[in-house]
Amino acid sequence: MKKVIEGSHAVSEAARLARVQVIAAYPITPQTHIVEALSEHCSNGTLNARFINVESEHSAMAAVIGAASGGARAFTASSSHGLAYMHELLHWASAARLPIVMAEVNRALGPGWNIWTDQTDSLAQRDTGWIQLYCEDGQEALDTTLQAFRLAEAVNLPVMVVLDAFYLSHTFEPIEVPDQETVDRFLPAPSPRFQLDTADPSAFNQLVTPAAYMEMRYNTQLAMEEAQRRLIQIEKEFETIFGRSHAPVEAVACEDAEIIMVTTGTVTSTCRQVLADLRSRGEKVGLFKLKLFRPLPTDLICRHLSSAGKIAVIDRNISFGAGGIFAQEIRAGLCNHEPHPPVFGFVAGLGGRDITPDTLVEIYNHTKNNPAPSEETIWIGLNQETVEAWSN
């Protein structure tokens, strides 16, 4: 049934419907609504799970690692500094091949303190071996969270479901919340491939010499590569049961597009409107939504983007000294493919600054009016007075 709920509760409803068994969490804005709701479910019996109120995010991830090693379906949520604090354990979770699901609400890192949306937190974790899925709206957040458990358990890798702070986490939308019976059909009880067991004692995560370490990492890479194929299968099955789907990437009006704008997260919705407006004025523009970021769907990127005249990537994140991270990845994905169009990298909307239709039109016009990018990274909407006040 449809309910008007916020993005955070789309995630917590999905975790409840997934019958998670262990949740460990530590508060951080703007993630807290997710775990507050789950805590409520545990307390009133609408969810049969253990909720561990840990004393830090580092411990939150360690606790779900312990839980998943014991065979439990485990969930946590975090943001920004919390995610950064977990960093060591993110590596641990993926190398231990544990199917943990985490909701990560994109928030800027300090200093200065800023609770608003910014993707640098999750992108800084891109090399940790976590599958990353960026959501556009509340419905996608709910559906993706359900799919995340299937995917994680299919390939034995942890999955991060990523939501923009406030624009998604705190925005109320009408969302189809499925019933338990239907979700149970899609997502049966977990049957772990391995778990700690006194009747069959094994050592997990022990010392490993150079003779075997590399093979373990190679297997993780293979699992990552398999994740894309499995996600597409899971999406298909999801669509059969629920009548909705969200592909790893979505190409809108890309076939004849001269310029394709690449987006992630909630900016995609804004860009859909801009696309409609520009198309109605005869502009040959397309939109490419990247949902699956790890593993990077290079084949899909090449298939949809390589025939365009130019690519404009919108990054709500920055890798200092290199530029927007999605732009780098798109460039890298395309570089061995012929033809490959010039990629314009735009950094916009850091620290929660709104990316409006006007911002996107400015990006489109800049791309249209320049034959090639004048610089690797083009910053949109900078206030020069503030820049100068902070310089030197």
Add this chain to the structure above:
Amino acid sequence: MLNKNVGISAYNDLMNPGHLGCPGCGATIAMKLALQALGEKTMVVIPACCWGVIAGPYPQSALKVPILHTAFATAGAAASGLRAALDMRGDTETNILSWAGDGGTFDIGFQSLSGAVERNEDCIFVCYDNEAYMNTGVQRSSATPYGTRTTTTPADKWKKTGKKNIMEALAAHRIPYAATASIGYPDDLMRKFKKAGEMKGGSRFIHVLATCPTGWRIGSELSVKVARLAVQTNVFPLYEVKDGIHYTVNIKGDRKVDAYFMSQGRFKHLAEADIALIQQQVDAEWDLLTRKAKLSCQ
């Protein structure tokens, strides 16, 4: 990564023959005794520490019970998560034995341990204390006692601050059971592990002094003897604390501290005056402990 790697079982205890501990390693003796007391319904959580190595590399294991190796700071949290998973499986019988060194208990692991025992997690948290970062080459920790030379407190920069009183810190959490134990007193140690194993439902903490011949600069054959001296000189008293406030002292030492300090290369540089000062410190601590025990009797 599934490691089906438990080796041959030639002995009745829960350690396999063959491990990577140094000769005379007290931490190895402690594990052997602890598992004998707790039995096979035990899962061991090991953060980075000597035991992360002693347990052996893939695809072998020195233990006949499951081991979850975990990151340095996380023994308390990982044990909590594993406990929750077992509870959800309906298994409340299996003991979770968190097995950390002094670094993973006193220092980097202190936060997650404090969090876990504040939640009164149903686990046994053990610190096998060899009084420095032995696995990385004998660097000082906050468990290193006053007067010790380590590789980061060398020469005349020997450690000038005392050992953190971890038992008091844990007792301050008012957990159901906390005890000290020694590899020099195996019956007492095993009694405490048995008691802890049977006390389900809350946090239990056992602080084991585990001699390290390599770091303490003693002969490997002296490991047990030196552990006994620590108790006999009241440097490491054996006692139990119930609910954080009721103290019982198990053994009264009657020897002077020089017997203990003179037995080890790590204290060789100490002058008579230094030893005298340490004797005063030990006497004061012993006096305080016995007064707490007396208060508990009233």
